[in-house]
Amino acid sequence: MKLLETITVAAIVGLQALGAAHAQPKDTLQKIKDTGVISLGGRDASFPFSYKLSSDDTPIGFSADLCMKVVDAVKAKLGMPNLKVNYTIVTPANRISLVQNGTVDLECSTTTNTVARAQQVEFAPAHFVASVAAAVKKSSGINSMAQLEGKTVATVTGSTSIQLLRAFRKNEKLEINEISGKDTADAFLLLSSDRAAAMIVEDVQLAGLIARTNNPGEYRILEERLREEPYGFMYRKDDPQFKAMVDGTLTSLMKNGEINELYAKWFTRPVPPTGANINLPMPSAIKETYRNPNNRGV
Structure with a gap:
């Protein structure tokens, strides 16, 4: 009887694991096309990268602006100008699991690209070095x-x-x-x-x-x-089409210099809601990252 119980428990655990594996979307662009929604992950208090002005607002900031550039590229790629954007507020404790399980398609905040994390999720080219x-x-x-x-x-x-x-x-x-x-x-x-x-x-x-x-x-x-600490956007592993979309969009912004204006907007000028100015001219480490985009972790 105990042997039968053990086999039954093992079978249930195996089915649960199989179900979890199937629950994780492997083709993010197809998922977005089927649902009409792209799911972003952001923070509510990571100033000036991803933060909210009020509880009802979606995040704004440097990371949020860059993330919307990717959204625009996805809209153009899929021919979906009215694509809905859904934001989930993530925390350092849950952000990786929410990407892995499909709740968040692209996490856009201040996540440090580490070798350990890169075993669980994919990282886009670093958009900031702190x-x-x-x-x-x-x-x-x-x-x-x-x-x-x-x-x-x-x-x-x-x-x-x-x-x-x-x-x-x-x-x-x-x-x-x-x-x-x-x-x-x-x-x-x-x-x-x-x-x-x-x-x-x-x-x-x-x-x-x-x-x-x-x-x-x-x-x-x-x-x-x-x-x-190199900051990078996170998305699911083993998804080459979405990787090409995210990485290609950000690399283009870096190579054509458009990212420089976004950097100036958030780090050298007054920003909402109080007009605070971090007054942080672009350091040499970030300039080098934009000249040679990469997703090397630490």
Whole structure:
């Protein structure tokens, strides 16, 4: 009887796995054509890449603009000018699974392309290169990463900054406590409310968070960097037609220089809703990425 039960359970598990495999669309363009909808993934607080002005709005930002360039290319390719765009707000914790299971066709925010993640999803050519750094309050007296000894540091759940912080702590033999926020805004609140002495995430996101505070002069970003982080859009693996569409569109924007104007719009000029300006001229690492588009992970 036990043997029969074991065989039955194994069969059910096998059928479930088979069903899950079939549930993942392999031809995204065909899926879009059949449903009349392209499903995008974005964030609600990743300023200025993908963020919402209100709870009812769709995300805006640098990543969102680039994503819509891909949508326009899909419309032209399929001859569907009235293609519906459906946005799902994703988090660092669920963004990969939502791409894999077909909920999101193209995830457009601030996901770092890592070798480990590239085993689960496909990455488009990097559209931004950031560096992981720490922000502190000037009043804390903290001027280096070594001075985080014995302090509590805020990170973002599911982000690469967690692993980098732990590696730094181990290599430098420091005692550093961790506390995580569900997104960048939540993690920055931990810093601003003094529940954390520092926040570690990509420097551009720290700059954006600081620029939008009432008192930006209270904060500083430490000079040390833990690692460069290439951001890339995610989509499902083993889908050569959709890969050609996404990669070709972004590569064209980089090669013809159109992406430079979009970069200037979001990183060197005032942006909604408060007119904050990150004032981040294009770094050499990003210029090189646009000259030679690639999806190499870290």
